[in-house]
Amino acid sequence: MSFQNPVFIPGPTNIPDVIRKACDMPTIDHRSSLFAQFFVPAIEGVRKILKTTTGEVILFPSTGTGGWEAALSNTLSAGDTVLAARHGMFSHRWIDMCQRHGLDVQVIEAPWGAGAPVAAFEAALRADTGHKIKALLVTHNETATGVKSDIAGVRRALDAAGHPALLYVDGVSSIGSMDFRMDEWGVDLAIAGSQKGFMLPAGLAIVGISPKAIAAMDSAKLPRTFFDFRDMRNSYANGGFPYTPPVGLINGLATSVGMLLDEGLDTVFARHHRLAEGVRRAIAAWGMTPCAHSVDLYSDTVTAVVVPEGFNGTDVVNVAATKYGVAFGVGLGEVAGKVFRIGHLGSLTDVMMLSGLATAEMAMKDLGYPVTLGSGVAAAQDYYRKAADAAQMAAE
Ligand SMILES: *Cc1c(COP(=O)(O)O)cnc(C)c1O
Numbered sequence: 309m310s311f312q313n314p315v316f317i318p319g320p321t322n323i324p325d326v327i328r329k330a331c332d333m334p335t336i337d338h339r340s341s342l343f344a345q346f347f348v349p350a351i352e353g354v355r356k357i358l359k360t361t362t363g364e365v366i367l368f369p370s371t372g373t374g375g376w377e378a379a380l381s382n383t384l385s386a387g388d389t390v391l392a393a394r395h396g397m398f399s400h401r402w403i404d405m406c407q408r409h410g411l412d413v414q415v416i417e418a419p420w421g422a423g424a425p426v427a428a429f430e431a432a433l434r435a436d437t438g439h440k441i442k443a444l445l446v447t448h449n450e451t452a453t454g455v456k457s458d459i460a461g462v463r464r465a466l467d468a469a470g471h472p473a474l475l476y477v478d479g480v481s482s483i484g485s486m487d488f489r490m491d492e493w494g495v496d497l498a499i500a501g502s503q504k505g506f507m508l509p510a511g512l513a514i515v516g517i518s519p520k521a522i523a524a525m526d527s528a529k530l531p532r533t534f535f536d537f538r539d540m541r542n543s544y545a546n547g548g549f550p551y552t553p554p555v556g557l558i559n560g561l562a563t564s565v566g567m568l569l570d571e572g573l574d575t576v577f578a579r580h581h582r583l584a585e586g587v588r589r590a591i592a593a594w595g596m597t598p599c600a601h602s603v604d605l606y607s608d609t610v611t612a613v614v615v616p617e618g619f620n621g622t623d624v625v626n627v628a629a630t631k632y633g634v635a636f637g638v639g640l641g642e643v644a645g646k647v648f649r650i651g652h653l654g655s656l657t658d659v660m661m662l663s664g665l666a667t668a669e670m671a672m673k674d675l676g677y678p679v680t681l682g683s684g685v686a687a688a689q690d691y692y693r694k695a696a697d698a699a700q701m702a703a704e
Pocket of ligand 1: 501
């Protein structure tokens, strides 16, 4: 088995060499002033990527799932009412976590392939005249279906209803790859992980917290110790950590945010959009469609490709892995077998993307799919060529 091929799963993503080297650190004393030299820039960089000036950033040695738990346990109490929509595997798992924490979840069921139901949220918030709902949970980018939701719209719904609920946004597969505006959208808890848009190994939960979320900590009664924001904030005030931090990952994060900010966030988002659009052109050339129900929902970080009747998308993933050594994502939950997923986020170029599309074509051809070899690749090539021409013209 070769480690040379890039992965096309929607996380963990490919790790650039500079980030791998930054993670490879000798032991340092994390209680010395050395630690703050990369810890502080890492935190400040994440704040820029979240587009927050009023919020704070907290890192846990964990993953995105730990970020969910930290967000809930620091701001809520057992029995609190939480509003959420289930429209994919990740929104489903977050709801499950709320229930296991003894929260009373008001679930709006939506089709897998639809976005967060803004109108239904607004109706539920308006109906809640006693303000029992303490939290509104939204998955910015449903990684299971390749669906992006309208967080600005959710904020407008909260405001239109005059509702004070805190807004929690899972941005694990969007932050650092797609535009995210913590302050402008009034996000109170923004959750990310190290291994997706930040191009790092798994191991860090990254949580943005607003002043309103910080205030909510005082009355929140859910138990928390390892994930306690208060211990983190007390130590951060002195440039330190309450327990032993994963220094290599945090040094890697400082490098990662530096890379993203050097490339320019708008350029990063445009690159992800271009990669995604090439993938979508390829899918159309194969005579197939994304799982996302409409163009406004198309994710720029992952596409779930609906396979034709009579085929199982998981087979595409298995053939690509075993025969060609290339990783794609399987369908999860309700869409298991019905889709396979192409991840197009993180450290990827147009040229790398073409190799992924070519591999998907080979695997589909092997399985008897009605696709012509090269058809999707050609459609993506055509798009990438023209996009590069346009970029060159704009630079001249
Ligand atoms: C990957 C992912 C998670 C889970 O993150 P882990 O780091 O695997 O714990 C949560 N939400 C979304 C949207 C994701 O893509």
